[in-house]
Amino acid sequence: MAPTPGEKLTNFFKRRDVIIASALGVAITALTVIIGGWWYTKWMPTALSTDMKSIERLMVIFTWISAPVCGTVVAITLYTFFNRHKGDTPPEDGPAIRTRGPIVILWSVVSSMLCLVAVVYGLIELNSAEGKAQADAPHAMIVEVTGNQWVWNFHYPAQDVTTDKLMLPINQPVEFRIISADVNHSFWPVQLGVKADANRYQVTLADTTPNKLGTIDVKCAELCGLYHAYMETTGAVTTRADFNNWVTAQGGHTA
Amino acid sequence: MSADTKFHMHHDSPEQVGRRERLGVRLLIVADGAFVFGMIFSYFYLRNLNANNGWIPKGGHHLAASTGWVIVLPLIVAAIVHKLGSRQMASFKNISIITLIALIVGLYLQWKQLAHMPFQVDGDSGKVFGFEGSYSSSWVLIAGANMFHYILATFISLGLVIRARRAEVDPILEKWRLRTAGSWFTWIAISGIACAITTSII
Amino acid sequence: MTTLDHHATTRPIPNPKKSLITKLNMGTGMVVGIIFALATYYLINPHVDQSVAQEYNRQLLATMFMWSLGFMIGIGAFIGPFRWLIGKDLTDEENLYLAGDGQGIKRYFKYCTDHKVVGIQYLVGVMTMLGVGGTLAMMIRTNLIMPGSKFVSPIIYNSLVGLHGITMIIAMIIVATGPFGNYIMPIMIGAADMAFPRLNALSWWVLFTAIPVLCSAWFLGGIPTGWTAYAPLSVQAGPGMNAFIATIIIFAISTAVAGANITATVVAMRAKGMSWNRVPIFVVGATVSVALAIPAFPTFMVSMIMTGLDRTFATTFFDANFGGSGWLYAHLFWIMGHPEVYVILIPGVAALMEIAPVFVRKPLFSYNAAIMGFAGIAGLSVLVWAHHMYMSGWMPMLNGPFMVTTEMISVPTGLIFLVLLGTLWRGRPWMKLPMLGVYAFLWNMLVGGITGLYLSDVPADNYLHGSMYVTAHFHYTLMGAALTGALAGLAFWFPKMTGRMLNERAGYISFWFVQIGFQILFLGMFIAGAEGQPRRVSDYAKTFATSNMVSTIGAYMIGIGMIVLLWAVVHSWRFGKIAPMNPWGSKTLEWTVPYPVPLVNFDTPPVVTSDFYGYGKAEK
Structure with a gap:
């Protein structure tokens, strides 16, 4: 008498290889979740803006989404690796499993769902970033960023200051208008979680709101010729008062 | 293995060979199609972007829309004549010359256009010729690709004319070759029309 | 089987002195390629001011493409198309020669x-x-x-x-x-x-x-x-x-x-x-x-x-x-x-x-x-x-x-x-x-x-x-x-x-x-x-x-x-x-197939009756 589907499933989970591999899979998934919780945050520099914070969060969540995939793949590879055949002659033939329809479907559905979660989460993040940018736009401080081979220049039109240090007041929405004087560059204030290419004759917009005091490293993230590696400068997120003092010292005027 | 098994290599039936060759040419047409797509994409991309108003800069020139169509006509004639002519091997001997002449005329016209385009702005030094903007650049690229099509087609057409006059060519295989060449002629006519439509939109 | 069966009785050996294809190889390709490249470079040279980037670029690009073209001519890549053009398709003997039949290590340096x-x-x-x-x-x-x-x-x-x-x-x-x-x-x-x-x-x-x-x-x-x-x-x-x-x-x-x-x-x-x-x-x-x-x-x-x-x-x-x-x-x-x-x-x-x-x-x-x-x-x-x-x-x-x-x-x-x-x-x-x-x-x-x-x-x-x-x-x-x-x-x-x-x-x-x-x-x-x-x-x-x-x-x-x-x-x-x-x-x-693999791979063309993954014991 053929076993019912329920019995089949019970028998399946009674098999030695299934038990070991499942246990391995669960353990590796858990391990990935735990490590994924702190791994990227450990290496990434201190976040000085909400954008950077949300990137850190995103990296963690994406690691968690991929944890079950990681667990499954590593568990099966490890199990079969330690179950290997030794010797110089080919092993005996294994079971002639051509395919298992339900497994293929289950695998496709689960991986599609995981992918969907990642897509939806990413789209929500993207949308909220864009929404925030639009809301902030009217009262944003404008910084015109120009990439030259191989220096960054910052012009603050409202303050009438031109400088090579990126100074930003805390909690002030800022809009970068990025342009290049020659070849392509990519404006990357690392701790702000912002990146945008500098193109010739095409202004690229990027925005953020620094919400923590600290130093900013500004780098170029697009190969731009001989001294690409040295096309970097620093800056800082300061208090409003310090920023105003700095503007005055640069000969600009505060609003 | 014996010498005679070796000798049968590649000796499939002419139908098999012919079908295979046509497939190969069609695959190469896909590659060429991607090339033409790239050019047309670039044309419209630069046109719509019009960076720094440089598509046709102030005081710049552009060619009449008909310029591109002049080049396409011989292609269309060649493709149609070849298609009709290759139905009958007997008459192809004479008709194929019309294809060849059409292609040579087209080749000449294309060469004339390329050599006399009104884009050289740097007339004084006479050394470097300049392009006024991205319109002229895109135009020249498309004309150059047409030129390449013409050269290949003329080579093929010349071969077909010569071969139609030789007895030792396998007639069944040759019939397939005509169809294969026809694929190429039809394709370059289509791509020529696409390019002419593109350059008509200035 | 084909129209050319009558050839099959004798093993064709191309006359090594007559045929051009027997003489071409990687060496001739290199020679012709280098000649083409040098000729292009020095023919253009008087007309080019190398300090002008565009002119120098033209010279270099032309030289590079001509090297490639010259090499392909020198190794005999265009013999086939040319013979097609003049209506004298490559004969079976020549095709067999091009396949490198019996040429040992030399064929690796030829248009094989x-x-x-x-x-x-x-x-x-x-x-x-x-x-x-x-x-x-x-x-x-x-x-x-x-x-x-x-x-x-x-x-x-x-x-x-x-x-x-x-x-x-x-x-x-x-x-x-x-x-x-x-x-x-x-x-x-x-x-x-x-x-x-x-x-x-x-x-x-x-x-x-x-x-x-x-x-x-x-x-x-x-x-x-x-x-x-x-x-x-x-x-x-x-x-x-x-x-x-x-x-x-x-x-x-x-x-x-x-x-x-x-x-x-x-x-x-x-x-x-x-x-x-x-x-x-x-x-x-x-x-x-x-x-x-x-x-x-x-x-x-x-x-x-x-x-x-x-x-x-x-x-x-x-x-x-x-x-x-x-x-x-x-x-x-x-x-x-x-x-x-x-x-x-x-x-x-x-x-x-x-x-x-x-x-x-x-x-x-x-x-x-x-x-x-x-x-x-x-x-x-x-x-x-x-x-x-x-x-x-x-x-x-x-x-x-x-x-x-x-x-x-x-x-x-x-x-x-x-x-x-x-x-x-x-x-x-x-x-x-x-x-x-x-x-x-x-x-x-x-x-x-x-x-x-x-x-x-x-x-x-x-x-x-x-x-x-x-x-x-x-x-x-x-x-x-x-x-x-x-x-x-x-x-x-x-x-x-x-x-x-x-x-x-x-x-x-x-x-x-x-x-x-x-x-x-x-x-x-x-x-x-x-x-x-x-x-x-x-x-x-x-x-x-x-x-x-x-x-x-x-x-x-x-x-x-x-x-x-x-x-x-x-x-x-x-x-x-x-x-x-x-x-x-x-x-x-x-x-x-054995090693070395025969020229046409299979003595008799194989016939496939199943796919190639028939490993394994039947499932219980």
């Missing part, structure tokens, strides 16, 4: 149409390129061992990066479809040769002419733009850039020809009974790969012709002052560039799918899922190019859609994992060298795939784009996955291609050195990227010192492993144990 010769030529060519690219990588990592760029100047560093990139990309595109696609694949489908044997020789020798051109970049000031050669940087770059342009254009021709040839072979020349659901998975993968390359590479060629025109005739495709745009370059480049990474990946994966059933002694799990995986990847790959341009500002509103298509690729990629894991499951793998490749692939592709997920996400890419993280990610997919697959393929098919077994001990040593070194190298690089180090930098801040040091140690381990592998291949090729006809007990057709 035998697919097995072309396969070996590709193998040697690929190994040379990997060796050059790897040496460049060692130099890059040496310079990055500590902050301060102590070993080379920025200009040399940038050249190293550009040359390493493009050499490796070209090598990786042909690494599996070149040697195995040409040597093994026709035998696998039971064909006597490729569909177009002369085009096959053409694709290899055209590619060969690109190698000296690419090398000349080194003496012309290098390729300072990275392999992506973004405009307008590439337009203002020095004379070495011409070598890049010429190489890519030549390479694109070679790829289109090879792609059409392989595709037509698989479509039209399969053995009797080999219906589409019986085609070995490697053949499917190789075909998908080259068929994807056919429409992909011409757009790269367009972009290179534009760069060339900008550099030589002052057109303004990429000059924003006059209506051009660097974005246009990026579009054309990545419309090719993203399908291209799958062109690299798929044959490697397919080779592993061919290997796994043999060593696990189980059928390939869900052949259909594998096909769907390949088809899904190939189909989606043409819709994702702009994920390289999230930050370029060309159209931010399309970032969302491109993010969706990009992340969707994880589903067909998941199917590929399923196929390999399903094949392993409940099996007892025979852990020979090729099988180890399957394991290395699964791990590396897992890492490469997951890290790709972060990069596909627009907000995360705000941080990761252009950083070392990207470099580490694509090395995991291209080197960790695709190259591992190709090397496993080498270990697997080495007995068929050389008649000898690959030295096992050296193979294992090399495998573990390479794989462990690889993990160390790119673990360090992932961390450097997460810490915020941009890619392609000759120097970096002290913050990144530890991670870069770790990376360099890993790189040296890979270097040692690769040298061992090179020794193993060379040594085994000459002195290795003579291989039996079917050392792995595989069921595919290439193991049914």
Whole structure:
């Protein structure tokens, strides 16, 4: 008498290889979740803006989404690796499993769902970033960023200051208008979680709101010729008062 | 293995060979199609972007829309004549010359256009010729690709004319070759029309 | 059978004194090529002011193309087309001669149409390129061992990066479809040769002419733009850039020809009974790969012709002052560039799918899922190019859609994992060298795939784009996955291609050195990227010192492993144990022919009655 589907499933989970591999899979998934919780945050520099914070969060969540995939793949590879055949002659033939329809479907559905979660989460993040940018736009401080081979220049039109240090007041929405004087560059204030290419004759917009005091490293993230590696400068997120003092010292005027 | 098994290599039936060759040419047409797509994409991309108003800069020139169509006509004639002519091997001997002449005329016209385009702005030094903007650049690229099509087609057409006059060519295989060449002629006519439509939109 | 049966009684021997084709070889090709190049260079020279960049570029580009043309004339590539033109098709004797019948080692240096010769030529060519690219990588990592760029100047560093990139990309595109696609694949489908044997020789020798051109970049000031050669940087770059342009254009021709040839072979020349659901998975993968390359590479060629025109005739495709745009370059480049990474990946994966059933002694799990995986990847790959341009500002509103298509690729990629894991499951793998490749692939592709997920996400890419993280990610997919697959393929098919077994001990040593070194190298690089180090930098801040040091140690381990592998291949090729006809007990057709493989592969054309994965006991 053929076993019912329920019995089949019970028998399946009674098999030695299934038990070991499942246990391995669960353990590796858990391990990935735990490590994924702190791994990227450990290496990434201190976040000085909400954008950077949300990137850190995103990296963690994406690691968690991929944890079950990681667990499954590593568990099966490890199990079969330690179950290997030794010797110089080919092993005996294994079971002639051509395919298992339900497994293929289950695998496709689960991986599609995981992918969907990642897509939806990413789209929500993207949308909220864009929404925030639009809301902030009217009262944003404008910084015109120009990439030259191989220096960054910052012009603050409202303050009438031109400088090579990126100074930003805390909690002030800022809009970068990025342009290049020659070849392509990519404006990357690392701790702000912002990146945008500098193109010739095409202004690229990027925005953020620094919400923590600290130093900013500004780098170029697009190969731009001989001294690409040295096309970097620093800056800082300061208090409003310090920023105003700095503007005055640069000969600009505060609003 | 014996010498005679070796000798049968590649000796499939002419139908098999012919079908295979046509497939190969069609695959190469896909590659060429991607090339033409790239050019047309670039044309419209630069046109719509019009960076720094440089598509046709102030005081710049552009060619009449008909310029591109002049080049396409011989292609269309060649493709149609070849298609009709290759139905009958007997008459192809004479008709194929019309294809060849059409292609040579087209080749000449294309060469004339390329050599006399009104884009050289740097007339004084006479050394470097300049392009006024991205319109002229895109135009020249498309004309150059047409030129390449013409050269290949003329080579093929010349071969077909010569071969139609030789007895030792396998007639069944040759019939397939005509169809294969026809694929190429039809394709370059289509791509020529696409390019002419593109350059008509200035 | 054919109209030419009457010839079959006598063995034809071409008159060696009369026929031109018997006299041409690589040497005459080199001579004519060099004559053409020198003649072009010196004929143009009086009319050119070399201090004017455009004129010098014109001279150099013309010289490079004329070298290539001259070489092809000199080696006899145009004899066939010319004879066709004048209506005197090559005779059977001549075709047989071109196939290299009975010419021993000499045929490897001729315009030989035998697919097995072309396969070996590709193998040697690929190994040379990997060796050059790897040496460049060692130099890059040496310079990055500590902050301060102590070993080379920025200009040399940038050249190293550009040359390493493009050499490796070209090598990786042909690494599996070149040697195995040409040597093994026709035998696998039971064909006597490729569909177009002369085009096959053409694709290899055209590619060969690109190698000296690419090398000349080194003496012309290098390729300072990275392999992506973004405009307008590439337009203002020095004379070495011409070598890049010429190489890519030549390479694109070679790829289109090879792609059409392989595709037509698989479509039209399969053995009797080999219906589409019986085609070995490697053949499917190789075909998908080259068929994807056919429409992909011409757009790269367009972009290179534009760069060339900008550099030589002052057109303004990429000059924003006059209506051009660097974005246009990026579009054309990545419309090719993203399908291209799958062109690299798929044959490697397919080779592993061919290997796994043999060593696990189980059928390939869900052949259909594998096909769907390949088809899904190939189909989606043409819709994702702009994920390289999230930050370029060309159209931010399309970032969302491109993010969706990009992340969707994880589903067909998941199917590929399923196929390999399903094949392993409940099996007892025979852990020979090729099988180890399957394991290395699964791990590396897992890492490469997951890290790709972060990069596909627009907000995360705000941080990761252009950083070392990207470099580490694509090395995991291209080197960790695709190259591992190709090397496993080498270990697997080495007995068929050389008649000898690959030295096992050296193979294992090399495998573990390479794989462990690889993990160390790119673990360090992932961390450097997460810490915020941009890619392609000759120097970096002290913050990144530890991670870069770790990376360099890993790189040296890979270097040692690769040298061992090179020794193993060379040594085994000459002195290795003579291989039996079917050392792995595989069921595919290439193991049914002896070594050396006869000229037409099969004495009697094989007839296929089932697929090739009939391993395993019937299920209880």
